[in-house]
Amino acid sequence: MIKKFFSNTLFIKLSIGFATLIFLFAGYFISKLLFDLSVFSEFIFNFFLERFSYNLAYLASSIIGALGIISFVGLVLLIGSWVERRVIARFQIRVGPNRVGPFGLLQPLADAIKLMQKEVLVPDIADKLLFLIPPVAIFLPAILAWGPIPWGPNMSYLDINVGILYVFAVSSLTVPIIFFAGWSSMNHYALLGSMRTVAMMVSYEIPVSLSLLSVALVTGTLNFNEIVMWQSNNSIWLGLFIPFALFTFFFASTAEINRTPNDIAEAESEIVAGYHIEYSGMKAGLFMAVELGNAVLLGALISSLFLNGWFLFGIENLVPPYIIFITKTVFIYLLLIWLRATFPRFRLDQLMNFAWKTLIPASIIHFFVVAIEVSIISNFSEIPYLIVLFTVINISLVVLLAYLWGKIFHVQQYQPEKIQPRFAASIGGLEAMKEVSSID
Amino acid sequence: MIEVNIYNAAFLLFSMITLLSAIGVAVINSLMRSLFLLIISFIGVASLFVLLSADFIAIAQLLIYAGSISILLLFAVMLTPEVSINNQNSKYFLFAALTGILFTYIMFLFISIFDINQLTGLSLDKLNFSNTIDKIGTLLLGKYIIAFELASILLLFALIGAISIVRSNESDFNIVATKIKGKK
Amino acid sequence: MATEDTYELNIGPQHPSTHGVFRIKVAMNGETIEDLDMIVGYLHRSMEKLSEERTFTQNIPFTDRADYLAAMSNNLGYCLAIEKIADVIPPQRATVLRVIFAELQRIASHAMANGTLVSDAGAWQTPLMYMFREREKILDLFEMTCGARLTTNYMRIGGVAFEPPDEFYAQLNSLLGELPDRVDEYMEMLSENEIFIARTKNVGIITPEDAINASLSGPALRGSGVPWDLRKAEPYCGYEDYDFEIPVGNIGDSYDRFMVRLFEVKESVKIIKQALNILPKGMHKTQIPLALRPEPDQVYFRTEGPRGELGYFVITDGGPAPYRMHIRAPSFINLSLLKKLATGSSLPDAVVTLGSIDIVVGEIDR
Amino acid sequence: MVSLEAYLLVASILFAIGLFIALGKRNLISIVMGIEIMLNAINLVAISFARYGSMFDNQIDALAGHVLVIFILTVAAAEAAIALALCVLVYRHFNTINVSDMTS
Numbered sequence A: 001m002i003k004k005f006f007s008n009t010l011f012i013k014l015s016i017g018f019a020t021l022i023f024l025f026a027g028y029f030i031s032k033l034l035f036d037l038s039v040f041s042e043f044i045f046n047f048f049l050e051r052f053s054y055n056l057a058y059l060a061s062s063i064i065g066a067l068g069i070i071s072f073v074g075l076v077l078l079i080g081s082w083v084e085r086r087v088i089a090r091f092q093i094r095v096g097p098n099r100v101g102p103f104g105l106l107q108p109l110a111d112a113i114k115l116m117q118k119e120v121l122v123p124d125i126a127d128k129l130l131f132l133i134p135p136v137a138i139f140l141p142a143i144l145a146w147g148p149i150p151w152g153p154n155m156s157y158l159d160i161n162v163g164i165l166y167v168f169a170v171s172s173l174t175v176p177i178i179f180f181a182g183w184s185s186m187n188h189y190a191l192l193g194s195m196r197t198v199a200m201m202v203s204y205e206i207p208v209s210l211s212l213l214s215v216a217l218v219t220g221t222l223n224f225n226e227i228v229m230w231q232s233n234n235s236i237w238l239g240l241f242i243p244f245a246l247f248t249f250f251f252a253s254t255a256e257i258n259r260t261p262n263d264i265a266e267a268e269s270e271i272v273a274g275y276h277i278e279y280s281g282m283k284a285g286l287f288m289a290v291e292l293g294n295a296v297l298l299g300a301l302i303s304s305l306f307l308n309g310w311f312l313f314g315i316e317n318l319v320p321p322y323i324i325f326i327t328k329t330v331f332i333y334l335l336l337i338w339l340r341a342t343f344p345r346f347r348l349d350q351l352m353n354f355a356w357k358t359l360i361p362a363s364i365i366h367f368f369v370v371a372i373e374v375s376i377i378s379n380f381s382e383i384p385y386l387i388v389l390f391t392v393i394n395i396s397l398v399v400l401l402a403y404l405w406g407k408i409f410h411v412q413q414y415q416p417e418k419i420q421p422r423f424a425a426s427i428g429g430l431e432a433m434k435e436v437s438s439i440d
Numbered sequence B: 001m002i003e004v005n006i007y008n009a010a011f012l013l014f015s016m017i018t019l020l021s022a023i024g025v026a027v028i029n030s031l032m033r034s035l036f037l038l039i040i041s042f043i044g045v046a047s048l049f050v051l052l053s054a055d056f057i058a059i060a061q062l063l064i065y066a067g068s069i070s071i072l073l074l075f076a077v078m079l080t081p082e083v084s085i086n087n088q089n090s091k092y093f094l095f096a097a098l099t100g101i102l103f104t105y106i107m108f109l110f111i112s113i114f115d116i117n118q119l120t121g122l123s124l125d126k127l128n129f130s131n132t133i134d135k136i137g138t139l140l141l142g143k144y145i146i147a148f149e150l151a152s153i154l155l156l157f158a159l160i161g162a163i164s165i166v167r168s169n170e171s172d173f174n175i176v177a178t179k180i181k182g183k184k
Numbered sequence C: 001m002a003t004e005d006t007y008e009l010n011i012g013p014q015h016p017s018t019h020g021v022f023r024i025k026v027a028m029n030g031e032t033i034e035d036l037d038m039i040v041g042y043l044h045r046s047m048e049k050l051s052e053e054r055t056f057t058q059n060i061p062f063t064d065r066a067d068y069l070a071a072m073s074n075n076l077g078y079c080l081a082i083e084k085i086a087d088v089i090p091p092q093r094a095t096v097l098r099v100i101f102a103e104l105q106r107i108a109s110h111a112m113a114n115g116t117l118v119s120d121a122g123a124w125q126t127p128l129m130y131m132f133r134e135r136e137k138i139l140d141l142f143e144m145t146c147g148a149r150l151t152t153n154y155m156r157i158g159g160v161a162f163e164p165p166d167e168f169y170a171q172l173n174s175l176l177g178e179l180p181d182r183v184d185e186y187m188e189m190l191s192e193n194e195i196f197i198a199r200t201k202n203v204g205i206i207t208p209e210d211a212i213n214a215s216l217s218g219p220a221l222r223g224s225g226v227p228w229d230l231r232k233a234e235p236y237c238g239y240e241d242y243d244f245e246i247p248v249g250n251i252g253d254s255y256d257r258f259m260v261r262l263f264e265v266k267e268s269v270k271i272i273k274q275a276l277n278i279l280p281k282g283m284h285k286t287q288i289p290l291a292l293r294p295e296p297d298q299v300y301f302r303t304e305g306p307r308g309e310l311g312y313f314v315i316t317d318g319g320p321a322p323y324r325m326h327i328r329a330p331s332f333i334n335l336s337l338l339k340k341l342a343t344g345s346s347l348p349d350a351v352v353t354l355g356s357i358d359i360v361v362g363e364i365d366r
Numbered sequence D: 001m002v003s004l005e006a007y008l009l010v011a012s013i014l015f016a017i018g019l020f021i022a023l024g025k026r027n028l029i030s031i032v033m034g035i036e037i038m039l040n041a042i043n044l045v046a047i048s049f050a051r052y053g054s055m056f057d058n059q060i061d062a063l064a065g066h067v068l069v070i071f072i073l074t075v076a077a078a079e080a081a082i083a084l085a086l087c088v089l090v091y092r093h094f095n096t097i098n099v100s101d102m103t104s
Helices: A002-006 A009-033 A038-051 A054-091 A107-117 A128-132 A139-144 A163-171 A174-184 A188-219 A224-233 A243-256 A281-305 A321-342 A348-379 A386-411 A429-435 B006-027 B031-051 B055-079 B093-113 B122-127 B133-140 B145-167 B170-183 C047-053 C060-066 C071-086 C092-120 C126-146 C166-191 C194-200 C208-213 C254-278 C330-335 C338-342 C347-357 C361-365 D004-024 D028-052 D064-094 D099-103
Strands: C007-011 C023-029 C032-039 C297-305 C308-316 C324-328
Touching: A038 A054, A054 A107, A054 A139, A054 A281, A054 A321, A054 B006, A107 A281, A128 A174, A128 B031, A139 A163, A139 A174, A139 A281, A163 A188, A163 A224, A163 B055, A174 A188, A174 B031, A174 B055, A188 A224, A188 A243, A188 A348, A188 B055, A188 C007, A224 A281, A243 A281, A243 A348, A243 A386, A281 A321, A348 A386, B006 B031, B006 D004, B006 D028, B031 B055, B031 D004, B031 D028, B055 B133, B055 D028, B055 D064, B093 D004, B133 D064, B145 D064, C023 C338, C023 C347, C032 C338, C032 C347, C047 C060, C047 C324, C060 C071, C060 C361, C071 C092, C071 C297, C071 C308, C092 C126, C092 C166, C092 C254, C092 C347, C126 C166, C166 C194, C166 C254, C194 C254, C194 C347, C254 C347, C308 C330, C330 C347, C330 C361, C338 C347, D004 D028, D028 D064
Parallel strands: none
Antiparallel strands: C007 C023, C023 C032, C297 C308, C308 C324
């Protein structure tokens, strides 16, 4: 009887309903309790300041903040690879990892354990020192760049005035590290991959910097918090106001972090794995983890620079702001996964041509346009809705230009009906073969 | 006696990183390894700039030295293969070492006779500014505008010059080489 | 091979885009391929020699392993050759069943070829997985009929081994109903995809003259615009009774070869539908002597496999085994043009070209 | 608070190391590296004087050292580009970038 009741569908529905209610209540209280995490770091700082010296308090609070960021990144690396594999599996009509733990959630852990058990092979002719440093060193820029990210009000670890430049400078440190990884392997594939990386990153840093420059121009600051506040004060998302900068930043960043369709640095069908071909075991795993972390970092950067950070139409007063921020980040990350599951890869020369002949000139022109608009806005600040007007103009311009670009350059050239195969009957059947001349 | 605090510890750490990796650049025979150490030395100098409350300059140092000039050096090494991998001393290295030691000694003398009491940095603290970027921008586009424009022209010429030097074919080079020889 | 300006790179024998244990030794100058050597033989199992020791029927499993992605077509070619030399006439039902299975195999093989081509162009296996969906259904049909998915060993001298079960026809009909939609889906997904066009259009162009001089066949030849299909030119198995078209490409680039394969899938669907309509009742196999001893003779019989002209050259000396057997493997001959196509192109283009030629190493090395 | 002396000490040692590299190495690229280290030392001196200088009346003048460093960075970038282009050119001509080999 009791057994029958427990197997009843009504019971299951009831228990699910109760669980949801309890979860909602608990979530409400927890969110009230954890609304502003900066309270805790302030508490720790004051605790140490009262009992010990300022130095110790400074050290303790900074270490705790760093641990917070590192633990978040670690969590991202653990769950992110599961999310990526699972979502891509859905795209590919598969199930994905589903064996280890509930829904396969422990699969990344199992992978890590497996990778750690594997032998680390060092090629005999490799430069041993330079071979062993990069897998560890590549974590430094990946972690350091998380510093000035604004998680919420009062919740950025490095609230510095040069935030954008800092992220840009720190992430440019990955270039030599990747180069040393490829060079020291003494493998031609690795060398090809690292030279590709260096060439790509150097080229695509320019559009990235130009798009970030237009962000700085509009907001008048390089501080992440102030950029987020500017967007909420003017009640406009920068991604809407300067959509071309958003596109440039997104596309060029996918080239910088080696995501499809720009993952030519480690194109597995061409140069097998690129710069980390000779790394085995956990060392290769570290490179892959950093790639994943960089993808999430890109999501965080875009959501704070272009998508108004932790603000979301007043919802930030109800749920903790960092939850909103993480949601936006995850959204961008899912977009990256979508791209990865869908697109083939560009060729190196195509990407280079696109960077130098299209993206950089367009970015420079866009920068001038933004400068003119900003000066108009600052000179006629008494007119309301000027920003909205320019937003509409910018969006329509970008759409129009994209349409024209596609119209002029590609659709004409490759009209589907022109490049489709013909049927032999329409060109004269097998007799048509005789027309093919000059057979030796 | 130097007080033990975070600032001093950081100074010691960063200056040690800078100097030791610079010494490594001088000592190590493999050019790639010394290049790696050179990048670390650049990063150390950038960290020292942070300690000197020059945030913008620190980031610029990181961007230009560690991010760009090191890449240029890497490209140069890759474009001059095999023969360029070693980083050995020339026959003048004893002379060079003597020069370095002499220079350091002279600088010690200068520093020791320097009246340091004027330069405490406390007056700068009184000026009380939190953001150097807009001040630097005002200076660059105000007082030093001509130098700024000249620097941009210099960069442009360097860019064009570097490209034209590398792209020039052998006959052009011969002309340049004969001119240099003629000057000798 | 490598000069002062170049360096040597081994693509393979372990490389994701050589589709097997096939090795290309490349002299590269930067990203450009200056010279290349193709080295085959890593999968050599000496089938042609081994077949001299086995009876004609025992040799059929070898043909499964030659082109392991098109076992049915290889079975068919071999059996037709032996039937011609031994004057065995299969029953009508067996011939129609052979057509059905050969065309199903062609669809499966083309799905694999196109999927791996898109993977070589850098898509993260999504199109490959989509195309595997149809291939899996076809392999299910094979398994239902003869118990094996890949190495089918289904055709026999004088017919086919087994009668398909009853549920085979229902599943086949539902598959035929959805296949044209699937092909349209791929066309929507890939043939107008900017990146895919940028990667494959004008890459690895084979002119019709080159194609004919290098004795290319199959989609690689038809992609160049040469309308040559053995099913039309030298019909066998009653192909002359079916109504189907031969798609040919425009300029002979990788994109054209890809599209020709997609269109051929549609034509194969048409053939299978017609074959199901005319499928007669009766025996699926004639009785042949256990040890077939044909008169001393020689025969070269060629069929249109998924990769091109699949020929079997068999010499008999009156014994129960072939005196000599040679397989004209289409992949091997198609591959011969790679050196010309890849020299001077970049590494990614060479990979796409290799993928569009669609080699199977089991057939190359035999 | 570390005094100005310490920074000057570090800068002078760094400069001496750079001098040693620039004078005592065979490889042209090493010499360029030495020059970069020397420029770094000079930057350090400029910034430390800007930080510790007490003769400034207003904020603007206090940052003159920073502006100097920006110009040095510009010149360093230009110099590195030209010097390394010359290295490549020399390599193409002499097939070596060893200084002592080139003199003979």
